[in-house]
Amino acid sequence: MGRTPGISTVRTLREAERTAVDNSADEMDVQALAWLINVSSNPSVENIVIQSMSALPLKSVDSFKCCIDHTNVPLACTQALEPLLREPDVSVHESKVDRLIRAKLRFTSSPDILGVPQPAKDCFSPTLYAELLCIHPNSREEIRELVISNLKAVDNDPTALHLQPIVWAHLLQQVSYYVPDNLEVMQMLFTVIPSFYWKAHYVPITYALETFGMKISYGSGDGEVTLRMAIQRSLYIYVAEEILHRHMRSEPIIFRQNDSDVLSYQYSRLRLLLSMAGSRSMRSMPVSPFTSNQSLFIKIVRGIGDFLGIASPDKATAAVPLDDIDNRSTVLISLYTLISSFEFDRPLTPYEQTFALTMFFRVLNSTFPHPSILEKNWCMPQLATKSVRIALKDFRNPTHELGTYFFQHTSFTNEALASFVSSLFEQLRTEIANSALRTFLRLIITGLGSEDLGVHIRQKSLEYLHEPDNLFTSCTALIRWDDTKTLRRLALLHPAAAAWLGCLQRLEDSGIEESLVIDFKAFIQAGRVGAFGEDDTASSSSVGSSQGESDNSLQHPWSTVWHRVQRFLAGKPSREIESSSNDNRV
Structure with missing residues (x-):
């Protein structure tokens, strides 16, 4: 060593x-x-x-x-x-x-x-x-x-x-x-x-x-x-x-730092990493059998994460030293320039694109204040559409973390639901063991309980989710995963949907997890009253009475997170956020 x-x-x-x-x-x-x-x-x-x-x-x-x-x-x-x-x-x-x-x-x-x-x-x-x-x-x-x-x-x-x-x-x-x-x-x-x-x-x-x-x-x-x-x-x-x-110095890159940018971060290491990430020829380099099983671009982005101390998700929300703000702001601007440009489409693979998007959100979520270009209205529908399309290209990619970030911003959430719901169920029928699909299904069901969504998107998504085959597929997947909390949320989204009666019968006939199916059916038939799928660790003030739960009262489980992010992005006063979050608890 x-x-x-x-x-x-x-x-x-x-x-x-x-x-x-x-x-x-x-x-x-x-x-x-x-x-x-x-x-x-x-x-x-x-x-x-x-x-x-x-x-x-x-x-x-x-x-x-x-x-x-x-x-x-x-x-x-x-x-x-x-x-x-x-x-x-x-x-x-x-x-x-x-x-x-x-x-x-x-x-x-x-x-x-x-x-x-x-x-x-x-x-x-x-x-x-x-x-x-x-x-x-x-x-x-x-x-x-x-x-x-x-x-x-x-x-x-x-x-x-x-x-x-x-x-x-x-x-x-x-x-x-x-x-x-x-x-x-x-x-x-x-x-x-x-x-x-x-x-x-x-x-x-x-x-x-x-x-x-x-x-x-x-x-x-x-x-x-x-x-x-x-x-x-x-x-x-x-x-x-x-x-x-x-x-x-001789490589064309999509973002060229000026003198003030160079002064804003004192380490030549970071300047090198950002220059290489901005070079099309560097991004085009294929995986070499003599280097590792990772592409050059992945190693560059991972180096940026190492430099900022956010190489893993658990460190992405750590406190940021004041002397590191300029470095993070420079990284944010550079990564945002990359992911929002046409250069991001090719020659990067879906895996590389997903990795870069994930690193961008890690830096975004661990940096405050944001640079002026990212203070508000930075998440254009086109960027959200492109990002969600990238995440959907290959569910084998590590999109669990990225999917969670999508549901922290309204523009991404609307686009995510519109895209996910239209293609998720076909993959669930053949790839039920895929852990990424489990993450996305949970995000969709939870996200549909949020009033932050566009009304049209939410209504269309609910209708599609409660089509007989899709509802049965969702319930089957959640039962196989033993995910009773998400199953409970699904039952409370649209209690009046006509597809529930047929879905329960099909679940009984399928023979899967009989005891869990029996408990779930009893919960439905009792008017969705009872302890089925409740989170025992949640406080009574945040969970509320199950008697009063309905598809209108169930809200986004990350309401506090959402409002915190909204404060950063839109400059919403903390007092207003606090009162809003109190009104949106699950």
Whole structure:
């Protein structure tokens, strides 16, 4: 398990002493090497010191630069390498070439050596071949091939190449600068970034090396590792804040942040996530078997949820720190721009669309005040229609949470009922075990008890729900699910419906859950009076007397939630909300 950034690895006094000794030893090595190269005029001594730089810890590079008087390390490495690289058989000097290249890479962002022969892959060890690519100016395609193959390799793959993080950093730099079509590489790089980097509580780390844009973390070690391991331990900040940011600057996105937007959220992590979510090419990337079973877009949106601390539904209503309001407002505006645009239709899949809509509602419900664009009248019928259509495309998608959000706003509720009721029952007859259908049926029956609905929509939905086949299908599903509370609500919606008599007879003849059917029939025949399906945990003030319940008095079970949301969206005074909610209790 890797070290968590921002958390010290020192646990005991002995460990602290050992760390201090190690740091002191490294600094003593730096001072000794610097003194040697400063006082000696012997080229052989300089050559030995330069080669020793290949083992210099990255954290000591800047210190060494400050200590030397006149020696240009990159130039000295180049002068030592050029004659070796022009020899017919470079492999006989492999160890020396290896050391000189590693030393050069520590001290320059432009390690190219002009005029040397193109390295042949079969003539060198895999490690030296990769290092030679770093210093050869015409090896872009070879570097891209090497990077992609190693991003696809799992950590325990025996064919995976092991290099020092500084070598991997230079190879990634070459790919990001010179290859125009980098979407596949960018996708794989993004998915390798460790998840803790996107978390709300992420603590910025100390860099071992921060020169020429290569931010390599301190304490991750300089040993040879696979590319994926190097990114996860050392290079994830370099990948995110340099490589991916550089790529996104040339990507067209549907929302371009201006300077004020950038100032409103101080974290480059969020800026990167929103830019990637707004890029059509990024949204078009298919699921890669070498990254995970999730698409790039899902990972981007999940990263936004991690950043805001609402990656799961139970955290979507948590208190929001005041210093996080600007970040959330920026996310709200960006996601709203995306879901309300024509860009949201394609190329995203229904699953991806559902996931983005769900994240939008999570941010909306956990943010107050809302940005001006979302204060009121933001939920246009067209948006509600499109959103409900998305949720209905595939009930296998995780639409339980999204369905609940639909029934918190009148525009969505009206459209949801009109769409759900027209197609739900056919699916119930064949997919009764589908948990999403159970959620939607419960939402519909509960929602029909709300006076917030349009009169026409409510009446049409009630008529359709109480058609003989649909009523029997609904009752059968609820009985199989043992959902007596929703069954009770259904019975109270329209007691006078003629279909009830035939429905009860069909339930008896079906032979399902005989005891439950008998209890339900007794409740109906007693004039819908009794304890059948009552919630024992509900207070008497909120439940009321069953004698007085009717299809007109049964109201939305989330009346309090609805009025709270209405306060946010329409600016309704709290006092008025409070009195309204008291009049609408179940």
